[in-house]
Amino acid sequence: MRVSPSVRAIQVPDENPMHPDFTDIYLVGNGQVLTIDSGEAMDRYRWMIRGYLAATEHAEVSLAAITHHHSDHSGNLKWARDVLKADILVPQNGVKLLKGRLPATGVQTVREGQVLDLGGGARLQVLVTPGHSVDSVCYYLEEEGVLFTGDTLLGSSTTTVWELGPYRRTLARLLELPNLKVICPGHGKLVNDPRERLQMYVNHRNMREQQILGVLEGGGAFTSWDIMLQLYPDIDKRLRRAADNNVRAHLTQLASEGRLALYPGKPRKQNPAKVARDVEHAKQRDAVIRQGKKEEAAKLRAEVRAQENPPSGEWIDPPRYELTGTAKDALP
Ligand SMILES: [Zn+2]
Incomplete structure (x- = not known):
């Protein structure tokens, strides 16, 4: 789906109840193509990216960026490196949090104020915007008025916040962006009234x-x-x-901010033996639940299979039926 002259959206249907509608991956630039976010480490996302590239793109992806470290945004970075041969761009604060999800080579960090020149006039600015997570960044294509927010602002629901002070400062900053026309969120529909939506979030918190x-x-x-x-x-x-x-x-x-006095309280001392028992109990319960699900699936399969054959378990020789003498005589 085309968003603006340099931006395309790939909207991947999602079953996660936290993300109504879909998870979004964006392609930016016509000379060099950069992706923003990569979805969860599931085939579906890779198929959608590959399918979209095969169907509509002429250029190849040379850069794969993310908005923050959460796994539903960074799940396919290794794949982007191995298969698409892209260079990987991640927020500086995110490197440590991305453990296990980064390829061994080709990783660069982005910093506040950096401009990614994708050719053909597409210049993407990096804005460091903590709040949803400690490493959240937004990308802004000012010439076309397109802002990529990841989970800082979502298309159809409110987001979760790691720390409120930085989050509110981030919202205030995004409200100041010149020429803002559309927000491309990490999940859900495009936001075509970006200032109203940002102001709504600000008002709600206030x-x-x-x-x-x-x-x-x-x-x-x-x-x-x-x-x-x-x-x-x-x-x-x-x-x-x-x-x-x-x-x-x-x-x-x-x-x-020094506006409230805080009395830190007194935490209850945890009994390590009880904590260990609870962990063990939870493990056993999960194992039983898993086994139960397996048995249920096997039972359903057996029931379906049973429909295919006569019930030989019930009969050595099943009843047979033949026309009676009079009926036989009546046959034409
Ligand atoms: Zn997130």
Whole structure:
């Protein structure tokens, strides 16, 4: 799918409930082609990239870049090196986190402000944009107004945040980009109203922070759980932990900015023997579940196979049927 004169999108259908719709891989440039993200280490992604290249591309991929180290973005870098012969571009902070997923040769790091000149006027800027992960970067093709955000901003859902302070600064920075027309996210549809969407994310976080400060203004020291219960009194109980994490991310940011006093609390001492027992128990349970699934699949296969043959287990000699005498006489 063509996004702009220098950009194509490959949208790969995805079953991960965290990524509604699909996972996106982008091709940038007409002279030198650069890919942005590579999908999970599964055949499906490689087939889609290869199929797209075979069907519509004349140039070969010479550079394979990623937006951050998470495995659904960096799963096929070795393959890109071995099969496509591409040079690999990764964020500096990501190198250590990419253990086992990088090829032995041809790896370069990208840095803030770097411009990747792909020929034909396609100049891709590297923006270091931590927040979703410690090593998140965005790529910006200013001439065409196309921003590649990875998981910093998604097409159809909100994203998870590693650290909120840097994330909010990243959003503010992206809002300042000149000529921004479309966001190409790591998952989901293209975002054709990029400023509105970025502003929505910013507003949402600001509102949540105001609400938290509102609870604290009454005085007293609260746990994140206390605050969560006040902010989300009717939330589905199964989502309380997630909401608590959200509140805690804000509290961490406010404390790091010196706006809140933090009493560190006292962790419960873990009994190492009990921890080891729990781990062992979980292992055994997983083994039973795996075995159960295997048995179930075997049973289904046996049931299907049984349909193909007569039930010989039930009969030494099965009943037979023949026309009676009168009926025989009635035959024409
Ligand atoms: Zn991610």
